[in-house]
Amino acid sequence: MRILYVSQYYPPEVCAPAVRVSELAKNWAGAGHDVTVLTGFAHHPHGRKKREDRYVLTRREQDGEVEVIRSYVWASANEGTLKRMISYASFCLSSSLIGTLRCKRPDVVIATSPQLLCGLSGYLLSKLLRCRFVFEVRDLWPESILAVSAMKENFVVRRLKGLASFLYRKSDRIVTVGNGYRNGIVDSYGIPKDKIDVVPNGIDTEKFSGAFNREGIRKDLGWQGKFVVLYIGTHGMAHALDKVLLSAKELAGKRDIHFAFVGDGAERKNLERQASELGLDNVQFFGMMPREEVPNIYAACDAGIVSLRKTELFQHVLPSKIFEFLAMGKPIVLSVDGEARRIAEASGAGFFVEPEDYKAMARKIQQLHDRRDSLNAIGEKGRKYVLANFDRSALAHDYLHILDKTIQPQYKSPELTLADQTQE
Secondary structure, three states: OEEEEEOOOOOOOOOHHHHHHHHHHHHHHHOOOEEEEEEEOOOOOOOOOOHHHOOOOEEEEEEOOEEEEEEOOOOOOOOOHHHHHHHHHHHHHHHHHHHHHHOOOOOEEEEEOOOHHHHHHHHHHHHHOOOEEEEEEOOOOOHHHHHOOOOOOOHHHHHHHHHHHHHHHHOOEEEEOOHHHHHHHHHHHOOOHHHEEEOOOOEOOOOOOOOOOHHHHHHHHOOOOOEEEEEEOOOOHHHOHHHHHHHHHHOOOOOOEEEEEEOOOOOHHHHHHHHHHOOOOOEEEEEOOOHHHHHHHHHHOOEEEEEOOOOHHHHHOOOOHHHHHHHOOOOEEEEOOOHHHHHHHHHOOEEEOOOOOHHHHHHHHHHHHHOHHHHHHHHHHHHHHHHHHOEHHHHHHHHHHHHHHHHOOOOOOHHHHHHHHHHO
């Protein structure tokens, strides 16, 4: 099968879409499929390209067995709505052109959201290259923009809703990362439920194996003798990290409880300023880390925090960091309701608190601190659960069946042919 995967983000960027796209693409290529990723030049989240990438229209690279074609993108930091929209539009235009000129004709184009203009590029390429189109929905836009008050209901938002509706209707198949997203598309846009499949985020079981020199890492970080709770990921408007800092304030008298923030985003400077104003010496900001170092920081912490603002829409969200914490055997304080809560609690290692209830979060962290002798056993339950249900390689195989179903009768995959012969 020839697969063209369109995503504005790809490694060396470490954001969730880059990780999902690269791991799925490598799994498919490893299974013998011809996989090309059409992406931008790395710049997220700081909005800065490497010197050798500036003013370059396109470049062809090889990432293992995956062909990577990079296309021009106007680099913008992950802040400011107008600048980001210009960045999204630049990638939409350049990828549509470059993809048409440089990509061999695929059997299927997959375009991944949340930004809808990437989806539009995928749709245009499917028409120009005369193939099937799968729209991968990792977030509901523009609903998420409204949920964090980044924009109000206006002309732009109405146009984005129109574009979302267009892409949902014109796609041959829709793939979401959670049942809540599927239900939201059905309820809000009237799309038939049987047109939508769910392939959740997962984990690379080799990278997140739990086999790390925990004490050596903690020594390097200065965490000896501390109970460390970790937030890792985007520091954005949606993540209610100001409330996490208030939880740190509640626990400021507990000298061995320490909060670590790893990542970057539009709110990071505000959060650092807030921590300084609150006089928090139990909080540490690290900024971005290379992807290969991320498992080390998971191994060194004692518990994780997954947090979002209190809004009905975010009950459909399934943050990928849940799976990574669980895979590393770490209990989670989860401040996200809905589907994320269901999975975290089912694992036996997730402990829910109401979103934005910083006092409840502080109490839960204190309770985990007091139970720290039993946390390894709790974390092991979570690890077994996520390995059994969210192994990325197994999810990639499920995704291939969806793609095969989408392009039939044009193509029948070797895996399905073998399965059919076995059944006969």
